[in-house]
Amino acid sequence: MGLVLIQDQTRWDQFIDKSPHGLLFHKWNFLKTIELHSGYELLPYGIYKGESLICVIPLFYKKIRGLKFLFSPPPQTGVPFLGFAMCRDYTTLKQNKKENFLNIVADEFHRQISKISPHYTHISLVPNLLDIRAFTWNQYSVTPSYTYILDLTETLDNIWNNFQHELRREIKLGEKLYLRLVKSNDVSPLYYFLKERYKEQNLHLPIISKSYLEDLIRLYPEHIVIHYLYDDREIIGVNMTHEYKIFIGWLGAVRFSNAIRSNEYLTWKLIQRAKEKGFKAFELHGANRKNLCQFKTKFNPSLELTFAINQKNKLGQLAEWAYFNLIKRR
Structure with missing residues (x-):
C-alpha cells in the first residue's frame, strides 16, 4: 500500500498508544488542535509494508509568501518533537528487519516529499529514534539535539x-x-x-x-x-x-x-x-541551551540524543532564513 493519508482517528490513536515512539503530541485531537490554531494543514500519513501499518508521520503544510513549508511539528506550538512513530513491534525486531522497515519509511517519505515539493522541510524526531541513516542516504541534512532523562525506576x-x-x-x-x-x-x-x-x-x-x-x-x-x-x-x-x-x-x-x-x-x-x-522516566526538557544545563544537571539526569532532519530545494535558503527570522520568532 505504500504511503497513504489516514482519516480514521481510532486507528491512528490505537497505533500511537502501542508505538514505542508515540507521545501525546502525536494523538489525533492534539494534531487537529495544532491544525486549527496554527493555520497549517495536517497531513496524517501512514506507511505500510504490505498490509501492515509500520509507521505514522503527521506533517503540517503551509504556503507563506509563495514559499512552501513542511513541518513536524510546526512553529509556535510549544511541541518539542513529533515526527515518525514506528509500530509496536519495531524495538523487538532483529537488526536487519529494523533497517528494512526504516528504509521503507524513508523511501516512501522521500517520494511523497518530492511530490509536495516544499521549499523547506523540518522534522524534529522523538528522543529514542536514533537510526536516521536512511534519511541521510536520501540527502536529508541531520542536526543533533539533546534532552535530559531521569530514570524513575x-x-x-x-x-x-x-x-x-x-x-x-x-x-x-x-x-x-x-x-x-x-x-x-x-x-x-x-x-x-x-x-x-x-x-x-x-x-x-x-x-x-x-x-x-x-x-x-x-x-x-x-x-x-x-x-x-x-x-x-x-x-x-x-x-x-x-x-x-x-x-x-x-x-x-x-x-x-x-x-x-x-x-x-x-x-x-x-x-x-x-x-x-x-x-518510568522524567524528561527535563531543555538540554540545548547552556544557561539551562547548569540547573538541570543538578538532578543528575542522563543525556539523551535526538535528531532533526531537514531538506531545502533551490529556494530553500530563502525559506530557511524566513523560518528562523520571521516565522519562528513570531
Whole structure:
C-alpha cells in the first residue's frame, strides 16, 4: 500500500498508544488542535509494508509568501518533537528487519516529499529514534539535539541521593517554607508567566495563543496538567506537564528570587508526582541551551540524543532564513 493519508482517528490513536515512539503530541485531537490554531494543514500519513501499518508521520503544510513549508511539528506550538512513530513491534525486531522497515519509511517519505515539493522541510524526531541513516542516504541534512532523562525506576531515596548536594539543600529550604503545589486547569497565570519569561530574554513567546493551550487542557485533562507553586497566596512557579507514557516537564516558568529557589523545589515535587503515578522516566526538557544545563544537571539526569532532519530545494535558503527570522520568532 505504500504511503497513504489516514482519516480514521481510532486507528491512528490505537497505533500511537502501542508505538514505542508515540507521545501525546502525536494523538489525533492534539494534531487537529495544532491544525486549527496554527493555520497549517495536517497531513496524517501512514506507511505500510504490505498490509501492515509500520509507521505514522503527521506533517503540517503551509504556503507563506509563495514559499512552501513542511513541518513536524510546526512553529509556535510549544511541541518539542513529533515526527515518525514506528509500530509496536519495531524495538523487538532483529537488526536487519529494523533497517528494512526504516528504509521503507524513508523511501516512501522521500517520494511523497518530492511530490509536495516544499521549499523547506523540518522534522524534529522523538528522543529514542536514533537510526536516521536512511534519511541521510536520501540527502536529508541531520542536526543533533539533546534532552535530559531521569530514570524513575530507581527508588526515590536513590534519586534524591544522586542530586547535587546544593540542590538538596535548596529543596529542604522550600520544605521549611511550606510551599504548596496546586493542580489547576486555569491557563491564564501560566500564559502570563511564559510571556514575562520570554520578554525578559527579548524572545517571542513560542506559543500560538492562550486559547490553544486551553483547548489542549480541555481535550486531555488527565494527561496535560498545570501545577502552580504557591508561597502563601502568591504564585512563584508553574509547570505544564505531559503525562502520557513519559512524564515531561513541558512548559514552565518561575519568579526568580534569591530567598526561594522555586524551580528546584517545583521540579522535585513533579519528580515525586511522576514516581507516584508509576512513570518510568522524567524528561527535563531543555538540554540545548547552556544557561539551562547548569540547573538541570543538578538532578543528575542522563543525556539523551535526538535528531532533526531537514531538506531545502533551490529556494530553500530563502525559506530557511524566513523560518528562523520571521516565522519562528513570531
